Each structure stands twice: as C-alpha cells, then as structure tokens.
Amino acid sequence: MEQPNLSYINSMSGGDKAFEQKLIGIIKAEFPEEKEVYFDNIAAKNYKLTAENVHKLKHKISILGLEKSYDVAVNYENNLIDGATDGKTDFESILQIMTDFLETL
C-alpha cells in the first residue's frame, strides 16, 4: 500500500522549517475534524455531504504525496454523488494510513 510522505510540503516550503512545522500542525488539527464529519455523514447515509467531505479530504491526500490514493478518492467521490458507496473500504483505509502517519510527526 502506498505510504504518505512529506515531499510536497518540503518542495513548497522553500526550506522554511518553521513553516513546515506550522503546516503539519494545521493538518494535524484539521484532518481529524474533517474525518469525523466524514464518518458522521457516511453513517447517516448522507451521500451528498459525504462526497463534499471526500472532496475536501482529497487535498490532504495529495499534500501527503498519496497519488494513487488520490485517484481512489476521486472515484469514491463520484460514486457517492451517484448515491453509491463503492470504494468506501479503500478510502477509509487511506484515512487510517494518513492517521497513522500524522501520529509519527
């Protein structure tokens, strides 16, 4: 399974270590909130809102360098828009991998 990395953050920070730490802090604060909203909406079968949550989470997936996982999220978002949950398990596995990774930072 694809693993997260900090390549993007390092490339856009211009070597500004203080900014890198600040950004990681923001992600660590914002990601659990977005995840919680996602799980609430999917549990309530509110697929439209869930699609919006996935859309928002996609950015963090890409920031953490998860290129293939990003495609999984795109497909899952499109399925949710159509009222289907195909791709849910894979997407939630990605969220777990991100959670585990962020805990190491």
Next chain:
Amino acid sequence: MNCIIIDDEATARAIIGQLCTNVTSLKVLEDFPNAMQAIKYLNSNAIDLIFLDIHMPDFTGFDFIDTIKNPPKIILTTSDPNFAIQAFGYDCIVDYLVKPITPERFQKAIDKAEAIKPTAPVEKASSGQVETSSGNDLYVNIDRRLIKIDIPSIYLVEAKGDYIQVKTDDKNYTVHSTLKKIEDKLPDSLFLKIHRSYIINVDKIIDIEDNSVLIKKDVIPVSRSNRPELMKRLNLL
C-alpha cells in the same frame, strides 16, 4: 498586488499564504474561511487579486464572483479540474490552479496576473457545466470533456445538491450544474419542471397517478403547484 485568500480549508490558506511570501510583488492582506466574510471586507478595502477556492459550503467561489461588483483579478484554487470551462467564461479569472499547487505553477499564475491590466467590470458568464445547446444537442462538461447529449433522448433531469443527473434512454450523466441552468437550455415544448428537483420529458410519461408520474422506471413526485401545468400539457380524452 494586494491580495486576499478565500478558502474554507485552513491547510489550503496556509499553503497559498506561504507561496505568496516567495513573491515580492504580492502582499497578503487577509485570508478568509468563507466568501461572506470576504464580501464584507471587499466593501471597504481595495484588492488587486483574490485567490479563491471554488468548493465551499453554502456559497461557492462562483457564487462569490457573481455577487461582487467589479471583481478584481481572481486566481481560482481548487481540487476539482472540472470547472475549467466554466472559469473561462469570467473575464476576471486569470488562472486556474489545481491543488496541490506547486511553486512553479503558482509563479506562472502570478506572472499571468501581473501581465493583465486591472479587470473591467465583469460580464456575467453562464455558470454551471451545462454548455450551449444547438438544435437537438446539448453539451455537458464531464471530466473536462464536452459530451453531446441528444435532447429528445433525455427523459428526466434530477437535482442532486450541487449536481444534476441527466437520464437518457441510453445512459445517465452526473453534471455539476443546477436544475435552473439546464431548464433554460431545454425546449419548453418537450420539457416541464414538475417538482423543484425534477424536470421531465413530457413525451416520455408512461402514466400519472395522484401526485406522481411514472417515466421509464422512475416514479417522480409532482408538486401541487406544478400539477395544473402538467395537466394542461396532456392530451386528455
């Protein structure tokens, strides 16, 4: 250039803010988590450039542009590449950045913005991803492709939040648009809005029962206010 950032995601605001610090000609005055706060700010502050997210709850980036008078130059920042065609309809939009934004691509957008003179009052663009229709065809933008749909083959259009689902005899299409926008593109002679979430092709009705219509295999509610118009359109014996 004095600029502001509008994005509901704190991470995105931080990244764009950092990218701006590498450009000496840019001065970030404020950032906002929603468009409404930015509108208030613009009422009393002169801004040259806005970094604007499209997907925001309640009030999208396009809603924002449609709302403000004489918008300044705007660089759209989004995770969704599907709005590019819609963006081209706005004179004020100078570039379209897909997240995650790289420093190189960001600089290119700034170069474009600096090369363009301040925008004239914007002309309203046709929002939504439903493009021009000609004759019997309607073009919809799906995944950056304009797909032609034969209008008479459409039997149902359903509103689904920020999207519409266009159902035809052969295939269904999910398009980022509104019922109002597609309603304007469909011929009145064939189509009728029977509920705030549904437009039907009247020729495709199979039967009508109480407050619902059977069209193909879909049972569609008819709102009380739309029922008289529907009844008028039928060739009743």
